[in-house]
Amino acid sequence: MDRGTRWLNAEQQVAWRAYLLGTARLMAKLDDDLRQFGLGINDYEILVRLSEAPERRLRMADLADRLHQSRSRLTHTVGRLEAADLVRRTSCTSDKRGVWAELTDSGFTLLEQAAPHHVDGVRENLVDLASPEDFAAVGRVFDAVSEHIGQR
């Protein structure tokens, strides 16, 4: 096409497409596997972050940043999770603008049930398919990507 652009070479092209297709398939698969628990991978990640947080709760904005989601999207999703009684909102005492999203007991219980299946899926469809070195490389690469792009 044009000659000033540094196009990807053949191997890079192949790797890039493999990444795009592989990611699409992987996410679809993991999503699928979670559907039996009434969750999507996005919901699942929210529950996980909350479960790891002190008091099992996090500020909305904090949670949004960790998942790289817009606040708006998070509001909607947490609304649904709240309707399903997996998460509870409580207003933050120290900053009256703030809202805590807190994992409920039934949210925690559901997560306990879903987690083993999910981890199996991640292993079977990703981790166990790669050599430890290659998987470590994936970690390094995307860590650099995250770092480079930074928070929104």
Next chain:
Amino acid sequence: MDRGTRWLNAEQQVAWRAYLLGTARLMAKLDDDLRQFGLGINDYEILVRLSEAPERRLRMADLADRLHQSRSRLTHTVGRLEAADLVRRTSCTSDKRGVWAELTDSGFTLLEQAAPHHVDGVRENLVDLASPEDFAAVGRVFDAVSEHIGQR
């Protein structure tokens, strides 16, 4: 939690999360960069596949498979691209059920304009951040993932 499950070890956990976050940020960034051309990364990929195909056209189902999309989603998206005169639909002569999606001249022109920017983005936010070996590893890993999960 439970003891029968093979949880991810610390490094695997970190790598997995880096991948999730990095991918989210990367896709958002690439999407953003394409918005100046009125395209999303999904639209872009469709145009690319068509531009590479013989006669610059592909059967809908074929295109859907290559992008790992549902036929329904592709129908909707191609409908929008057609309304923007970037793609044209023509009915397939050999199988009257089939439909060709064909890149229009203005679709091709737009792609020519967008491609250099997009490639720069892919380089700057991914390829150039990794060593060649690490990036090759990414390719291997997701190739294995694709292979393992297979077509839907």
Next chain:
DNA sequence: GTCTTGTGGTTTAAACTTCAACCGATGACT
């Protein structure tokens, strides 16, 4: 105190994706 600006979160509508139902064409079987 009050003004101004910024932050945290929600809301609304529009855009997009998913899901299930659908329709015409095809191929196999009788």
Next chain:
DNA sequence: AGTCATCGGTTGAAGTTTAAACCACAAGAC
């Protein structure tokens, strides 16, 4: 030919995400 299951694709409604406007509180300047 006639029936039946399947395939390729579309449709429309329901559900989700995005974008922009909005509200309440917070924080710093005056």
